[in-house]
Amino acid sequence: MSELVTGEAVALELRPARLPSRALAVLLDLAVAVAVYVAVTVALMVSTASLDMAAQTAISIAAFVLVLVGGPITVETLSHGRSLGKMACGLRVVRDDGGPIRFRHSLVRGLIGVIEILMTFGVVACIASLVSARGRRLGDVFAGTLVVRERVPVSTAGFVPPPPPWLAGRFSGLDLSAVPDDLWLAVRQYLTRMGQLDARVGWSMAERLAADVAVRTGAPAPEGVPPAAYLAAVLHERQAREARRAYRGAVAGGPTGFTGHSHPAGHPPPTDHPSSAGHTATGPVGPPPANPPVVPPTASSPENRPEATGGAPSDTRNGTGFVPPA
Structure with missing residues (x-):
């Protein structure tokens, strides 16, 4: 577990995602992004067949940037750190203080991800994640984010x-x-x-x-x-x-401020009148009885405890897992 401290000085215990789960999430995201990119490229090639080579190259570069770079950034921003791959693996991108990410965090992660994931085939990202104590890649370090696990097994x-x-x-x-x-x-x-x-x-x-x-x-x-x-x-x-x-x-x-009986709303508690001096609602006030009633001792009374009577305690564990002393 990793302890994060929020801006209100509240410690959060989160479980950072490690390299295997993060790599699987990235592969799923890349598979979806590449499939969309191929479909967009085929559609553009059919629709721009009459243009010259320079225009087709510019459109291809724009499609690459918008689909493979802008797509993940947009998805992470709108889903607050949960892309398709991360949702499938139960992961989420959060800030260092545990809060949800914003557009600037996704932008920094996406731009640096082009270098450490796309251009280097994920080698730089894997090395950075292995070196980091919380499994963060360079994009997380510069953006101030952390990938955590949402589906934690119940202990x-x-x-x-x-x-x-x-x-x-x-x-x-x-x-x-x-x-x-x-x-x-x-x-x-x-x-x-x-x-x-x-x-x-x-x-x-x-x-x-x-x-x-x-x-x-x-x-x-x-x-x-x-x-x-x-x-x-x-x-x-x-x-x-x-x-x-x-x-x-x-x-x-x-709500009434009394520890005894409460009274209905709009009806004040009864007051004593001179004519009723020495009487209460339940009867006349008098001295306490000379012989108060005797309450029989219970099992929890000190005189009935095993240590008070001197008897050996019975081996009643009741599922506590403790054995009484011999």
Whole structure:
């Protein structure tokens, strides 16, 4: 992947097109252009048979320039970088900042392409594309453009495994404010790709990332917890906090400005009258009950967790891919 930075300082990840796909697209474009050029030349020869040799030569040169040079420029300008060959190969010409190209970009690419593609049979273009880190030919360098792939295969990586059930809520009191965003990104990338890594390499990476997170949080990882499971639990705790913060912000920013019940439009909320002092809409106001109702403990209560009761956690993986400690 190649990172491009737009004018608004937004980083774009694009996949540059390499020499094989670009060469196939150019061959398709040249085949179409040559077929059109041959048809136009035959039509001109029939229609200008009565002219002298100089006039026929001038018309042939004009047809060559208009069809083989002006045609690709016009097609790339009108299609915003997608010629017939590039559409067939899933490619597109874009600016260095990722934006669509304009006429001046197509003009520079087309004029230099006459030299490095037509006159040298593509040798110069191939060498320049092989030398360039992003596969650009000379026309792309002078025009400030880049050929990228539009049809990128969908990656199966991207699923972050949930933490093991026996770690749920264990890091609720951990301070995560000192962990930088790039470390969170590294943890997420590791968790999405740990199934594709070698066992020893993945274990060493998990240990290093867990140590970095422990240094930022000021609390070491619990003993006996695998580093990958620790990372998954900490990342899950961060995501849960972000979700709760976003929910509270959405509730506080509602249209009525109240976090409780809203009232119909045009009807203000009821006000208290002297005659109704000590009463509310639901009944009289009085002291709280002496014996509040007892809420039965749930499975997620701290006293019912495996580590609080002292019992050994059950091997409930539920597809997380993590094994509880022995």
